[in-house]
Amino acid sequence: MSSQHPLWQNLFRHKEDRTSEVTDMWMTTPLFDKISRRECRDLVKTMHPRHYKKGEIVFNSGDIGASIVLIRSGGIEIKAAEKLLAELMVGDFFGEVALIIDEPRTADAITCEDSELIFFLRSDLEEWVKRSPKSGAQFMLNIASVLAARLRHTNILLSLQNS
Amino acid sequence: MIQSLVQHPLSRTLFIFCMITTVIALLAILLAPLLIPIIISFALYAVLEPISEIFERNGLSRNASSLSVLLILVAIGGLCASLLLPHLSSQLSSLQSQLPIVWQTITAMGNDISQHIISSLGLEMQSSGLTQHFFSKANDWGKTALIEGSNMIISLSILLVLVPIFTFFLIRDFRNFRNSLLDKLPNSSFEMGWLIYYRVARQLQEYIRGIMIQSGIMSIVTTIGFYAIGLDSPFLLGLVAGVLNLIPYVGPLLAMVLPILLALGQTPVELWMVGAAISVILIAQLIDNVIVIPSVIANAVNLHPLVVIVGIIVFGNLFGFIGMVIAIPVISTMNIIYYGLYKGIKTRYDLKLNSKPVT
Numbered sequence: 001m002s003s004q005h006p007l008w009q010n011l012f013r014h015k016e017d018r019t020s021e022v023t024d025m026w027m028t029t030p031l032f033d034k035i036s037r038r039e040c041r042d043l044v045k046t047m048h049p050r051h052y053k054k055g056e057i058v059f060n061s062g063d064i065g066a067s068i069v070l071i072r073s074g075g076i077e078i079k080a081a082e083k084l085l086a087e088l089m090v091g092d093f094f095g096e097v098a099l100i101i102d103e104p105r106t107a108d109a110i111t112c113e114d115s116e117l118i119f120f121l122r123s124d125l126e127e128w129v130k131r132s133p134k135s136g137a138q139f140m141l142n143i144a145s146v147l148a149a150r151l152r153h154t155n156i157l158l159s160l161q162n163s
Numbered sequence: 164m165i166q167s168l169v170q171h172p173l174s175r176t177l178f179i180f181c182m183i184t185t186v187i188a189l190l191a192i193l194l195a196p197l198l199i200p201i202i203i204s205f206a207l208y209a210v211l212e213p214i215s216e217i218f219e220r221n222g223l224s225r226n227a228s229s230l231s232v233l234l235i236l237v238a239i240g241g242l243c244a245s246l247l248l249p250h251l252s253s254q255l256s257s258l259q260s261q262l263p264i265v266w267q268t269i270t271a272m273g274n275d276i277s278q279h280i281i282s283s284l285g286l287e288m289q290s291s292g293l294t295q296h297f298f299s300k301a302n303d304w305g306k307t308a309l310i311e312g313s314n315m316i317i318s319l320s321i322l323l324v325l326v327p328i329f330t331f332f333l334i335r336d337f338r339n340f341r342n343s344l345l346d347k348l349p350n351s352s353f354e355m356g357w358l359i360y361y362r363v364a365r366q367l368q369e370y371i372r373g374i375m376i377q378s379g380i381m382s383i384v385t386t387i388g389f390y391a392i393g394l395d396s397p398f399l400l401g402l403v404a405g406v407l408n409l410i411p412y413v414g415p416l417l418a419m420v421l422p423i424l425l426a427l428g429q430t431p432v433e434l435w436m437v438g439a440a441i442s443v444i445l446i447a448q449l450i451d452n453v454i455v456i457p458s459v460i461a462n463a464v465n466l467h468p469l470v471v472i473v474g475i476i477v478f479g480n481l482f483g484f485i486g487m488v489i490a491i492p493v494i495s496t497m498n499i500i501y502y503g504l505y506k507g508i509k510t511r512y513d514l515k516l517n518s519k520p521v522t
């Protein structure tokens with residue numbers, strides 16, 4: 001009876017839709033390459049959605065970082081020393097360094113419109129790695145690939161600047 | 164001047180820290196009658212939550228997995244009680260029957276010593292007065308112990324009912340409650356809040372698991388030791404030593420009292436038995452310090468010994484035995500919260516200071 005009640009239906013459908021949508025978004029990123037959708041969906045349930053107004057600071061360079069962030073709606077500007085480094089849109093993620101090391105953030109992140117951001121905390125990742133070591137190891141390989149690609153990109157930029 | 168003082172990271176940290184401590188203290192005062200079952204339930208939650216997670220991963224709902232864990236807890240508790248309680252009660256009654264003999268032996272020894280002191284100092288005192296005083300005191304202690312014993316039975320029955328219920332609800336709902344509470348933090352403090360929470364939770368979980376294992380090992384080692392030297396009620400004495408070991412530094416000293424009294428109660432008094440009882444505790448402590456602590460709870464807390472001793476005395480004075488047991492985890496939690504807050508607030512303050520335009 002309760003499952004037929006419109007109130008219950010709406011309550012659960014809303015949450016289910018959000019979980020499915022966020023799972024789809026993560027699955028299109030290189031971070032969840034070769035990881036099952038079911039595992040990703042279970043992980044999404046532990047993530048934390050937050051709402052930000054336009055121009056609100058998500059984090060500053062030097063802040064304590066503890067999570068990677070996925071943009072569900074809105075947009076983000078990544079800046080360092082007042083210089084714009086990147087403009088991120090729906091489906092993009094940022095702050096992945098904080099997922100690996102307990103070090104301060106290296107850039108500023110500011111919303112350029114009202115945004116909904118999904119935070120995936122390092123502590124949740126650590127618990128997941130303990131629970132599912134195989135998928136956890138794959139995720140770590142994926143994140144290493146992402147970081148290596150970024151490092152390579154930065155090196156190319158630096159060499160171009162020098163030459 | 165006042166504005167810079169208010170905005171200074173140290174004063175801001177202290178203000179927030181005092182607010183958090185006040186809320187926790189108020190909650191502790193309000194929940195004082197339920198504090199013991201709540202603490203035990205949280206300890207069990209720390210141990211049983213991973214089992215519930217395994218059930219959930221295998222397709223059980225949150226309700227079903229929590230209920231399964233509760234059933235396992237009740238089954239293990241019932242099994243332990245049916246196996247250990249008859250043994251424990253027989254040892255308790257034998258201890259009860261022995262206590263008057265112990266008192267008599269100790270009183271006789273006390274009389275001998277006091278007579279010896281009086282005669283060697285050449286004082287004229289009525290030794291019967293001393294003995295009478297001692298007996299009336301012992302009588303008072305006995306009455307108090309009886310009243311406290313009956314109160315303990317009532318508290319134990321309440322515990323047996325409340326602890327499984329609290330543990331069930333903690334396993335089922337604590338995660339949702341925690342998420343909804345921490346998600347209420349403002350965006351600017353969200354990550355810092357979670358970071359502090361996880362550090363506290365991990366340290367407490369490690370500490371609780373560690374001291375449970377440590378207490379069990381100490382119980383087994385001392386039981387074997389007391390049995391080997393032929394002391395009465397070895398199982399009961401081992402259990403008491405294991406429980407008292409939950410209190411750092413002070414616990415092992417308290418654990419020596421009962422075995423020494425029992426060894427003194429032997430007729431005729433055998434001094435080697437007293438030495439052997441002390442040796443058992445000391446050997447158990449050696450095993451604890453050399454093997455158990457480094458491998459089980461080395462990284463769980465990192466507090467100065469003086470802080471630990473003062474904390475135990477203050478908490479023991481405020482909340483009794485349970486206060487002595489919770490002193491270390493509470494102080495360690497406060498330590499993490501304070502330094503986590505200070506680090507976060509100071510980073511923000513430094514950033515603001517550096518970004519201010521030079522005028």
